[in-house]
Amino acid sequence: GAGVSQSPSNKVTEKGKDVELRCDPISGxxxxxxxxxxxxxxxxxxxxxxxxxAPDKSGLPSDRFSAERxxxxxxxxxxxxxxxxxSAVYLCASSFTGVSPLHFGNxxxxxxx
Amino acid sequence: AxxxxxxxxxxxxxxxxxxxxxxxxxxSDQSYGLFWYKQPxxxxxxxxxxxxxxxxxxxxxxxxxxxxxxARKSAxxxxxxxxxxxxxxxxxAVYNFNKFYFGSGTKLNVKP
Numbered sequence: 001g002a003g004v005s006q007s008p009s010n011k012v013t014e015k016g017k018d019v020e021l022r023c024d025p026i027s028g029x030x031x032x033x034x035x036x037x038x039x040x041x042x043x044x045x046x047x048x049x050x051x052x053x054a055p056d057k058s059g060l061p062s063d064r065f066s067a068e069r070x071x072x073x074x075x076x077x078x079x080x081x082x083x084x085x086x087s088a089v090y091l092c093a094s095s096f097t098g099v100s101p102l103h104f105g106n107x108x109x110x111x112x113x
Numbered sequence: 114a115x116x117x118x119x120x121x122x123x124x125x126x127x128x129x130x131x132x133x134x135x136x137x138x139x140x141s142d143q144s145y146g147l148f149w150y151k152q153p154x155x156x157x158x159x160x161x162x163x164x165x166x167x168x169x170x171x172x173x174x175x176x177x178x179x180x181x182x183x184a185r186k187s188a189x190x191x192x193x194x195x196x197x198x199x200x201x202x203x204x205x206a207v208y209n210f211n212k213f214y215f216g217s218g219t220k221l222n223v224k225p
Contacts (some may be wrong), residue, residue, distance in 0.1 A: 041216055
């Protein structure tokens, strides 16, 4: 079966532009997470979905960040008016409900110039 | 928020020797899950091993074992017979209150 798929794998954008990052989780996984990882650093939690609802948005750094999930499947993370400090790898992960391992995508490397 | 502490930012181990990577956490809940992930330089996150908070036996998966000490809130990863391919970042994670919390990671270098 296919794993978690993220697109694009790399994105270079100019400061001030909007970007959309896509995550296609493993079929049947109801939980979906977005994390951000700066170079050589740990994982920073952004947002968590259970089905289509987001019970925990506490990690979104500012109101420029938003995310949605439709059909209990694909999720989109949108960053408006990008800033250079947004440059990082954005990782998506999915799992079955409850205590089951996260399966990660390969990430989207975002560079804001 | 839960605090996951990995006190060893970097470690070296000789090939074929065993190594222990430390992880402590501070959850107040009694029910939680403990996970370890490996991140090679390629960037992918690879699930290694899981331990439930109510599991009495330490988890093992091949060369990986988890030294779980619940009273000390400690979940150390033991890698036996290190291989060059084990060189990577290792992250400890706790699942609690419907969320995964990650430590800052330990960079392991295996020397030939």
